[in-house]
Amino acid sequence: MNDILNFSNVNCKNCYKCIRECPVKAIKIENDKAYIVEELCIGCGTCFKACPQDSKKMMSDLGQVKEYIRLGYKVIASVAPSSVADLENMNYKKFVAALKKIGFYKVEETIVGAKIVTEEYEKYVKNNKQQLYISSCCPTTNYLITKYHENVIKYLMPIDSPMIAHGKYLKKVYGEDVKVVFIGPCISKKYESLDQDSFGVIDKVISIQECINLIKDIDIQNIEENEFDNKPLGNISLFPVEEGMDFHMENITKIKVSGMENVKNLIKSIENNELSNMFIELNACMGSCVGGIGFKHDRGIHYRKNKVKEYTLDRTLDEEYLNEIRGVFKNLELKKEFKHYGIKFDTPTEYEIREILVSIGKKTVKDELNCGACGYDTCKDKAIAVYRNLAQRHMCMGYMKDRVEAVSNVIFQATPNYIVIVSHDFKIIDINDAMANVIKKKRDQLIGEYIGDYIDINYFIDVLYNKNDIISKKLKWKEYNKDIKASIISLNEHRALLGIYIDITKEENQKNTIKEVKLNTINTAQDVINNQMRVAQEIASLLGETTAETKVVLTQLKELAMKGEEED
Template sequence: MSYISVKSLNCKNCYKCLKYCTVKSIKYRNDKVEVIDEKCILCGECINICPQEAKKVISDIDKVKELVTNKNVKKIVSIAPSYISAYPDKNKLVSGLLKLGFDGVEETAVGAAYVTEEYKKLINKMEMDNILTSCCPTINLMISKYSPELINNLAPVLSPVLVHGKLIKEKYGPETSVIFIGPCLSKIYEINQDEDSRNVDFAITFQDLDKWLLDENINLETITPKEFDTDSPYSRVYPISQGILYDLKNHFKDKDSGDKISKYDLLSVSGLKDVENILNEISNGKIKNVFIEINACSNGCVNGPMMPKNRTSVLEDTIKIKRYAEEIKDNENKFDRNDLNKKFFNEKIEDFIPGEDKLKDILMQIGKIKKDDELNCGSCGYDTCRDKAIAVYQGKAELYMCLPYISEMAQSLSNVTLNVTPNYIIAVNEDMKIKEFNLAAQKLFKISRNDALNKYLFDFIDPSDFVKVFETQKDIRKKKVRYENLGITIIQTIVYVKDQKIAMGILKNITEEEENVEKMYNLKLDTVNMAQNVINKQMRVAQEIASLLGETTAETKVTLNKLKKLIINEGNNINE
């Protein structure tokens, strides 16, 4: 069963949830994030640290809203003792809950008193090497799934809410519906697990409650207060760090015990990193005869993941809870029962670990050829590059979830692009200082990139167009410019990059093209001139031919006339 839903569209693959996940129960595949339910310990950290709010709790809120409309079922709330830090006026909170449709409200702290008594029994028996409190379902899951060899260190006792559910059903009848409200995500899991959970029917969070009150227009500031259904709830101090130890020593006549009761030293550990360390110490046999109050949340349940978002501070909340708990003085009530035992089971899921050759092959694919290439920077969310490679093999991580590798690749591609292009690329800031200078520009200006950086652009070319781009913040595109000092003609595009406040110039050398155009023009001009000379010459020849033809024709005419006359005259002489 899933208790955390993921909105994949919201996820930006920042890997922040994976970085904060102590047990790495987050999977990234095909650019989508998933919670690995069978490995998750429901600490809720991934929900609170997600900057995109891509993860949400799946609670029983809809079922509870439907339940309160059923008049045939008695509905009793068991509210976690950390409520006093979120809702300072307890009686107004009771009134608000009754207005929502519940029939009664009790404090889970009633059940906590019985749990403390069970812990005392275990201490007095002195049979366990170490005793780890079992009130926190996240810790119970962590041990069952990741350190099952330590299960025999867990106090075999029901949690306060399960005990309280049992008491409520005994008091109001077995058909009564018990609804737990608190700051914890893993409590939703706890009440849905086994036969021990049957006495609590639903669980919702303080955040669920806040939204529900808002939706129903119930203002706790103006509502008429009403009393809790129980007169003397005990062990209200459970939600804060050392709260259970405080309860053991002060509520049950061990006030002068200091930091030790019977053979057990007393220790309080909270926060998953510290919990992980203490579990390792116990596994290594370095800790014995210690009673350890152990909480997944730093500073205890008062810092639970589902506390209202409008809360003040953890330290201030801690003080509120402690002062509230101190309102209950010593009592002579007996909380002795024989039916509060709890069994924990090995739930470890073994993952196959690849061999060294396979690991090396995976690492090589992201440029980690030798040991020095394994930076172990943690940017992917895993502590080491090898841990990430194992996750890749197990299908929990993408191969290229490696920021240094991606950065190096991007830088490499960027450098290739800058250096392969034949265009001159120059970037300057508002002061006209050079910030980028590619290989082509280095060859043109006969200066290295390192020497060019932070020199002024006007040391090389006229910067007026770059200045204009900064002044107008508008690009200049495909402008033809002649740099006489360099003997080149270019097509100049200057782009304003607002975020970096730089102007990027891309200068395409068209000198050769321009020279070819000029040569072609001159060639055409010469051809035209040659053609004109030929035409002129032809005209002169034609005129000369015409003149010669005219003279020849006249001479021919004279000759022919003379011949004609001669012939005629010769004929006359014959007749005579």
């Protein structure tokens, strides 16, 4: 199978919903991203529909179809009868006209092939006596059986599907060089068109939604209506609804099963030899083809089923046209051989499974929750997927939760900070050992106690009623002789308050010591300055007295000297 469906790694968010929905677990998780494993895939498109992140991507043939038309090929549309179920407010005649407008050479209904396939089924049942017969019109159920249920392959009708039969008919009538494009809601038809034994019969496959995009620029309201190029073939147009296959088979029970879970359950019954003498119509989509993935799915299955029924009321059988078709099919080979794909899985031993389970915390059977969050039905199934490199060990939600909680608990207990969680009535929900040691009680004894008996709750009250968290508020625990930097945060979702206290007593003591040293230094410096000033003043005073005395003596000497000169 080719890479028709896959996921965008950009949007994949590890939700594992694609694995949960995949009926055969054909999804691989690698580097936390989902990938479709083509050899395991059955082309149902369930993952495409289920992805909540819009991460899926589908290979589109729109570009090639446009190129066929541009290059002048005769492009013929084979339109599945289920298409009329939802053409987005457009009747089928407008739809046909729009296809012709953009360049389709012919537009026919796939019921041309469905009618002949039905008759081939009747012939086969009449001429081949066996216990069970399973319709082979649905590619997905065919892949499910041929890949995973080898013992059931023998019951598949060895006849081409209506799409392949119609493709062979169109190339017989219009020439081998025409390009046949199948239009329908079935994504699995993209895979079927590429099967080795039918390759080249259907050149391209586009879904209803892709086709709507192809004709979106056509003025639908003002376009002239057209009929299909084939003529009506009666109630065969009911083929896409669950009860649509109208077979004429005597002495045999006909049952119809749709939806993957119902199909899988039916196959299990076959493998258990619980059924016999039955013709079984299997359809992967719930409600049959009208539940196809290729619809936009704004409307429900029952709406689409009723639209097909309404359409069929106007499709009376044209016997002459039917005989013309039969004449063409006489020269066509519609046999199909179904073979086992030979998928082989490495099977782990019980010891290897147990080793994987133990590595993700599943040490005993009681630890195996089988919750399905990882996408697998049981923990053992997930372990087997890990062994086959389809899953990663950490995909277990319970395991990851336990790991996170374990790490959180280590941090909660190992931190030197004091932590307490209290309820809105200020009862202790949890407290770490560091804070319990300050209070001088055991942690278990403090759970449920009133926090106000041990520390001031004014800040808790402030946060609870004023709705403003407190961050890094300095306060004093006088009763414990500690300086604290407190942060109190409201945990609204849990109706609780979280208190985180950083002990800054040592830092505060250091600050106080440094402050005291500074003050002592300042005081000492001031004393030195004062002493220096006093000494300076004393020296100045002494100097002043000495200078005065010297001045008196010198004045007297001067006077004596002057007097001596006069006498001489």
